[in-house]
Amino acid sequence: MSEFTVPGLSSADGSSVADILQERLSAYNDLHLTLKHVHWNVVGPNFIGVHEMIDPQVELVRGYADDVAERIAALGNSPKGTAGAIERDRTWDDYSVGRDDARAHLAALDLVYTGVITDSRTAIDSVGKIDPITEDMLIGQTAQLEKFQWFVRAHLENSGGSLVHEGASTEQDAANEARQN
Numbered sequence: 001m002s003e004f005t006v007p008g009l010s011s012a013d014g015s016s017v018a019d020i021l022q023e024r025l026s027a028y029n030d031l032h033l034t035l036k037h038v039h040w041n042v043v044g045p046n047f048i049g050v051h052e053m054i055d056p057q058v059e060l061v062r063g064y065a066d067d068v069a070e071r072i073a074a075l076g077n078s079p080k081g082t083a084g085a086i087e088r089d090r091t092w093d094d095y096s097v098g099r100d101d102a103r104a105h106l107a108a109l110d111l112v113y114t115g116v117i118t119d120s121r122t123a124i125d126s127v128g129k130i131d132p133i134t135e136d137m138l139i140g141q142t143a144q145l146e147k148f149q150w151f152v153r154a155h156l157e158n159s160g161g162s163l164v165h166e167g168a169s170t171e172q173d174a175a176n177e178a179r180q181n
């Protein structure tokens with residue numbers, strides 16, 4: 001724990017908010033790397049649309065990682081931005097789809113976004129009780145992530161509003177469903 005934090009918080013509260021933010025930092029770092037992996041591995045029809053749709057998401061998520069890391073420092077903790085920190089902090093598996101078509105990647109990416117957004121909403125709930133400034137930052141970031149998930153889902157939705165990979169619980173299952181439907 002540091003000797004200082006932001007005004008109005010105790011050092012203990014600053015540190016517990018920073019601990020929650022460290023998990024978001026590792027989640028964002030994993031997400032922007034995963035998005036680049038998709039950018040590089042997507043093939044087939046719709047290649048260029050998906051390839052080019054991904055890069056603005058990468059840029060924004062990198063910016064979110066930067067904002068979160070700097071908030072951790074402002075709160076008095078040391079942000080950990082290494083590959084080892086991602087590996088240590090994450091509670092999810094490495095992205096599992098390699099060279100594949102656009103729909104397979106997008107269906108898998110939909111599950112990735114669901115995981116990140118669900119955890120961000122939990123973090124918003126936790127920090128909101130202690131630090132509304134951090135809560136506000138996470139709310140703004142999560143709103144954009146939810147918009148990106150809609151971009152992804154719009155490729156996989158039929159006119160009835162159903163997703164082709166409805167109910168899939170793993171990236172591989174989602175990718176298989178999307179390839180077949």
Ligand SMILES: [Fe+2]
Pocket residue numbers: 039
């Ligand atoms: Fe590129």
